Amino acid sequence: MLRYKKIFLGGPCNNNCIYCPADHKDSPQVDFSAIRNSLDQKESDSVVLHGGEPTLRKDLPDIVNAARDKGFRRIKLLTNGRAFSNTHYLGQVMNAGCSLFEITLWGSNPNLHEYLSRAAGSFWETITGIENISAVPHDKFVCLRIPICKENLSDLENIVITALNLGTNRIILSMQDPALSLQEVLPHIINSINISIFNRVWILTEGLPFCLMQGLEQHISEIYSGWETLYEKMYQHHKQCAECVYKELCPGTEVRYVKQFGDREFLPVIAGKCFQDIKVLYD
Amino acid sequence: MTKKKIALISYNWANHFSLALGYLKAYALKNDFIRQNTDIEIIDFDTEGLNVQQVIYYLAQRKPDIVGFSSYCWNIEKVLDTARILKTLHPHIKIVLGGPEVGPIGSKYLKEYAFLDVVIKGEGEITFAELVKYYLGQISLEEIAGITYQSNGQVIENPDRLPIENLREIPSPYLEGILIPRDKVTYIETYRGCIFRCHYCFEGKNLPKLRFFPDERVKREIELVMSHPEVKTFHFVDTVFNFRKDRLEKIAGMIASANRYGAELRTVEIIAEFVDMETVELFKKAHVRSIETGPQTVNEDTLKNVNRYYKAEQFRNGVRLLEENGIEVTADLIIGLPGDTFFKFVKSVKTLMDMKPTTLVFSILHVLPGTILYEKSREFDLKFDDKAPHLVLSAPDFPFEDIDKAVIMAFSLDKEYNIKPFSA
Numbered sequence: 001m002l003r004y005k006k007i008f009l010g011g012p013c014n015n016n017c018i019y020c021p022a023d024h025k026d027s028p029q030v031d032f033s034a035i036r037n038s039l040d041q042k043e044s045d046s047v048v049l050h051g052g053e054p055t056l057r058k059d060l061p062d063i064v065n066a067a068r069d070k071g072f073r074r075i076k077l078l079t080n081g082r083a084f085s086n087t088h089y090l091g092q093v094m095n096a097g098c099s100l101f102e103i104t105l106w107g108s109n110p111n112l113h114e115y116l117s118r119a120a121g122s123f124w125e126t127i128t129g130i131e132n133i134s135a136v137p138h139d140k141f142v143c144l145r146i147p148i149c150k151e152n153l154s155d156l157e158n159i160v161i162t163a164l165n166l167g168t169n170r171i172i173l174s175m176q177d178p179a180l181s182l183q184e185v186l187p188h189i190i191n192s193i194n195i196s197i198f199n200r201v202w203i204l205t206e207g208l209p210f211c212l213m214q215g216l217e218q219h220i221s222e223i224y225s226g227w228e229t230l231y232e233k234m235y236q237h238h239k240q241c242a243e244c245v246y247k248e249l250c251p252g253t254e255v256r257y258v259k260q261f262g263d264r265e266f267l268p269v270i271a272g273k274c275f276q277d278i279k280v281l282y283d
Numbered sequence: 284m285t286k287k288k289i290a291l292i293s294y295n296w297a298n299h300f301s302l303a304l305g306y307l308k309a310y311a312l313k314n315d316f317i318r319q320n321t322d323i324e325i326i327d328f329d330t331e332g333l334n335v336q337q338v339i340y341y342l343a344q345r346k347p348d349i350v351g352f353s354s355y356c357w358n359i360e361k362v363l364d365t366a367r368i369l370k371t372l373h374p375h376i377k378i379v380l381g382g383p384e385v386g387p388i389g390s391k392y393l394k395e396y397a398f399l400d401v402v403i404k405g406e407g408e409i410t411f412a413e414l415v416k417y418y419l420g421q422i423s424l425e426e427i428a429g430i431t432y433q434s435n436g437q438v439i440e441n442p443d444r445l446p447i448e449n450l451r452e453i454p455s456p457y458l459e460g461i462l463i464p465r466d467k468v469t470y471i472e473t474y475r476g477c478i479f480r481c482h483y484c485f486e487g488k489n490l491p492k493l494r495f496f497p498d499e500r501v502k503r504e505i506e507l508v509m510s511h512p513e514v515k516t517f518h519f520v521d522t523v524f525n526f527r528k529d530r531l532e533k534i535a536g537m538i539a540s541a542n543r544y545g546a547e548l549r550t551v552e553i554i555a556e557f558v559d560m561e562t563v564e565l566f567k568k569a570h571v572r573s574i575e576t577g578p579q580t581v582n583e584d585t586l587k588n589v590n591r592y593y594k595a596e597q598f599r600n601g602v603r604l605l606e607e608n609g610i611e612v613t614a615d616l617i618i619g620l621p622g623d624t625f626f627k628f629v630k631s632v633k634t635l636m637d638m639k640p641t642t643l644v645f646s647i648l649h650v651l652p653g654t655i656l657y658e659k660s661r662e663f664d665l666k667f668d669d670k671a672p673h674l675v676l677s678a679p680d681f682p683f684e685d686i687d688k689a690v691i692m693a694f695s696l697d698k699e700y701n702i703k704p705f706s707a
Contacts, residue, residue, distance in 0.1 A: 001633055002699060045639060074702060099704040138705035141698050170695045197688060202695035218625055218688050277626030281633060 001224045004048040004076060007038050009063065013053040015080050016118040017106070019149050019176040023232070025052070032059055039070045046074035048102075055083035061096040068097030076100035076141075082122055084129030090136070100141040101133055102172075108158035116151055127166070134167040143170040148185060149177035156188040157195060164199045171196055172221060175207030178256035182212055183265055193219055207233070209253055210246040211266050217274055223281060227251050238263035245275045249282050287418060289323045290347040292338075292365070294330040294358035299468045301327055301353050302520065303382070303407070305456025310408035312461075313454060317415050325461070330357070335364045342369060347376060349418055351411070354382035356649060356672035363396060370398035377418065381407045383485050384671055387653030389431030393438045401432040405489065406446050406475075408453050450475065450496045457504050464508040467549075469517040471508065473501045473534065477522035482589040482655035483579075483617065486522050489653055502537045509541040516549045516572070524551040524574070525562055535569035547572040550613065555601030556594045563608045573611035573641070576601075581631045585622035588663065589656065595634075602638045611641040618689045619648035619675035621656070621663040625685040632696065643700050645693035647686070648675040 010029030013020070029052075039047070047067050054060055054077055067075045077093070081103040084090040103126065107113035110123035117123075133142055144163040148156060156173070163171050173192055175185070189205060193216060196203035204221035205213065206229070213220050227235070227250075235251035236258060244250070246269055253266060269275070291308065293301035304325045312318045324345065328338055342350065350369060352362040366378045381403035385392050389402030401424075403410045410429040416422050424432055429444030447453065456462040457471075474495040480487040508517050525531050538548070548571045555576040566574070578593040580586060586593050605612050614635050618628055635643055650657050650667035660667060666676040677683045 001629070001636055001696065068704070074699070075704070094705050097704045099702050100699065136705075139703045141702055169698045197691060200691055200694070202692045218685070218692070223626075224629070274624065274626050277624050277630070280630055281626060 002046050002074070003044045003225075004046045004074070005038075005042070005044045005072075007035060007047060007049050009035065009049055009051050009054045009057055009060075011052040012056050013051060013080070014056060014082060014119060015053065015122055017104075017147075018116050018118060018151075019147055021176065021229075021233075027052075029057055032063065035063055036066050039067055039072070042070060042072075045072060046076065047072045048076040048078060049098075050078035053080055053082075055079055055089075055093075061092045064093060064096035064098045072097075074100055076102060078102045080104055080117070080122065080126055081129035081133075082119075082125035084132050085125040087132050090129070090132050094136060094138065094140070099139055100143075102143045102145055103130055104145045104147065105159055105163060106147060107152050108155050108162040112152055112155055116147075116149065127162075130166045130168075141170075142166075142168050143172060144168045145172045145174055147174050147176035148180065148188075150180045153180065153185060153188055157191050160192045160195050160203075164196065164201055168201060171201060171203040173203065173205045175205075175254075178254050179260055181261055181265075182208065182257070186212060190216070207254065209266065210250045210272070211240075211244060211269050214269060214272070217272075217278065223278055238266060240266050240268045242268075243270065244268035245270065245272050246278075249279065284320055284419075287321045287349060287415070288345065288347040289321055289349045289351065289415065290342060290345060291323065291325045291351045291353070292328065292362075293326075293353040294328050294361045296330055296357070297468075298329060299327070300462065300465070301325065302456070302462070302470050302472065303353050304351075305462040306408050306453055307351070307381075307411045308461050309454040309456040309459050310452070311412040311415055312459070314412060314416070316419065316421065317412060320419050321415060330361060335361060335368060338365050339368050339372070343372070349377045349379060349415070351379040351381065354380050354384040356384045356651060359384045359671045367396070367398050377401070379403065379411075379414065381411065383651065383653060385652075387489075387657075390438050390440055393431055393433055397433070399433070401430050403430055405429050405444055409447060410444055446475070446490055446492070446494065448494070450494050451500075453496075455496075455500055455504055457507050458500070464511050464514050464517070466511075466514050467516050469508055469514060470520045471501065471504050471517065472496065472520045474521055478526050479523070479590075479592055480655075481579075481591050482659070483620070483648060483651070485651055485653050488655055498533065501534070502541075505534075505537045506541040509538070509544065509546050512544045514544075514546055516547045518549060519551050522552060523554050525553045525557050525566075528557075528562065528565070531562065531565050531569075535565040538569040542570060546570065549573050550575050552576070554592070555605070555612070555614075556592070556597035558601035558604055560604060563604050563610065566605075566610055567608065571610055573613065574605060575613040575615065575644075577615055578631075578635075579615055579617045580620050580623055580628070581634045582623060582627045585620045585627065588622040589620055599638050602640055606639065606641065613642040613644055614638070614640040615644045615646065616693075617646055617648050618693060619678060619681055619686045621665055621678050622680070623678070624680045625689055628681075628689050632693075636700065643697065645690075645697055647690055649673050650675055 011024045011027035075098045077098050106116040113123040146159050193203050205219050206221050234255040236255050237252035241247045291304040308323045354362050377400045379401045385402050386404035389404050413427045428442050431440040476490040476493040477487040550573050553574045553576050602612050616631050650673045664679045668674050
């Protein structure tokens with residue numbers, strides 16, 4: 001629900017994720033002075049720094065420090081968390097003013113995580129990084145982002161349990177693989193939501209349309225933060241959408257998905273119980 | 284006559300002390316007979332820090348004849364545990380409960396917990412003093428208005444007592460030396476009652492008429508509190524600190540002239556809609572560092588259901604003026620109000636976040652005894668836990684699962700929104 005100003009720090013990354021959504025992998029690190037200039041345009045009191053992998057920049061503590069000096073109240077880092085396996089480095093970044101972390105976890109075990117991140121040793125570095133953040137005795141916020149793809153679907157509930165055991169404050173389940181049937185994903189999403197809520201941790205989904213999330217609308221992240229993501233996705237409405245009450249609020253389905261599976265599984269929502277209340281949020 | 288030993292006990296949070304018990308003692312000691320024939324001790328226990336066994340051990344050394352407890356929804360469980368064990372060990376000790384948790388439903392408590400002797404309802408100063416006179420053999424229980432009590436296996440409820448008309452009758456526990464001001468936990472009360480009648484709140488319904496402590500006494504209390512160099516921050520318990528500008532001006536003047544050590548006022552309750560630039564200047568004069576305000580919800584139907592005052596634009600403007608002038612704003616939202624739904628609650632959160640108050644506080648509705656919501660719970664089809672702290676369980680459009688999810692979401696948002704970055 002909080003609006004974050006987004007600042008891109010550069011493309012380089014020490015993971016090489018199969019489903020990396022970034023289309024700027026090859027773009028160089030952004031110049032520090034350009035970043036500082038972006039920080040001057042202060043349309044929000046919260047900023048999110050993303051890449052590539054921001055922790056690969058030697059000047060990351062300086063960037064965080066600059067954001068703090070510019071008066072940003074919340075400085076969030078989108079990261080794979082590996083660098084925070086080094087507590088000294090974590091201390092530097094947190095002392096500079098970064099207290100919010102959004103970390104990606106691909107699997108509940110090294111084999112799966114590293115198969116998808118294509119980076120040997122990345123699993124334990126990420127896990128240790130999250131553990132180190134959790135162990136810091138100061139205020140911090142950790143959100144674990146779990147991208148969903150065909151390779152990790154059967155492990156999804158285990159990944160959620162791993163995230164819960166790491167003391168996360170929020171979980172985001174994010175559809176990454178357009179070659180994965182949403183009908184196949186849905187039972188795992190429902191299980192994951194139930195596991196997380198049972199354990200009193202807030203959980204959101206990303207990339208799942210309203211028609212598939214009926215009864216679980218509270219967990220649709222786009223209601224709170226819009227459909228615009230860091231990495232551009234192309235959505236399309238299909239003919240059933242014309243009858244759906246959510247047609248103005250929902251961008252439809254990813255174009256790549258419809259090409260693969262068609263649109264037969266998407267049935268229009270005729271009378272959504274919470275539609276009016278949700279619509280007001282968009283107004 | 285041997286002096287009666289009276290222990291007045293309060294279980295508090297975070298090292299606070301009980302102003303209410305200070306009033307009880309100050310008023311009772313006005314009476315010569317009570318002063319000569321009793322020893323009244325106020326004992327503040329920390330709810331978290333001490334277990335009941337420690338309290339029982341402590342009391343066993345003091346050997347009180349009468350034990351009074353200040354009861355709120357957050358401490359009643361410990362109060363009942365202590366009272367039960369105390370009565371089992373020392374059946375002669377009289378157990379008296381007062382406070383907003385028990386007063387409105389005294390009969391219920393006395394029927395359910397036979398080890399309780401008397402429950403005081405409403406303002407307790409006069410009633411408690413009369414009760415002490417009863418225990419000293421001066422009057423009978425039947426004569427005391429505002430009590431419910433056990434009598435030969437029956438629970439008797441006497442007529443209510445009207446609130447004290449003239450607060451001048453209650454001596455100041457600070458000026459009498461009964462309470463000693465301490466940093467962060469000292470409260471001053473300048474009036475009782477509330478200009479509003481919110482249905483979830485005890486204050487407006489039960490103490491509808493505003494009654495003021497004399498200005499001169501308030502001034503002397505402020506001077507006393509601020510004469511302690513170690514008191515860096517203190518508070519006012521007034522329901523709405525800024526309900527009238529001329530009064531705010533008077534209080535701000537008293538604080539400004541007494542403030543020799545630069546003490547600050549923290550977390551005074553205000554109505555943001557009443558804030559203009561002049562109010563901000565008065566707050567600054569009074570060294571107000573932080574304020575707390577509603578709106579609890581921004582949804583029209585819900586506001587109407589709970590009779591809550593909220594003017595969107597004035598509220599927004601008030602928050603902006605305060606924040607721009609360096610006064611921290613804590614804005615409160617309640618989960619589970621009748622008329623709200625999960626997404627209506629989200630709308631309130633979004634609205635408040637857009638205003639950028641320093642802190643957002645989320646709480647779940649407590650359907651408190653003595654409030655209109657408690658009485659009208661059937662009308663609203665509001666289900667709540669009969670056991671304190673009386674948390675709401677469901678409302679017609681806000682089922683249990685949604686309330687539960689709203690609480691979990693709020694917990695996560697609270698962490699994110701209110702984060703305080705570490706600075707080395």
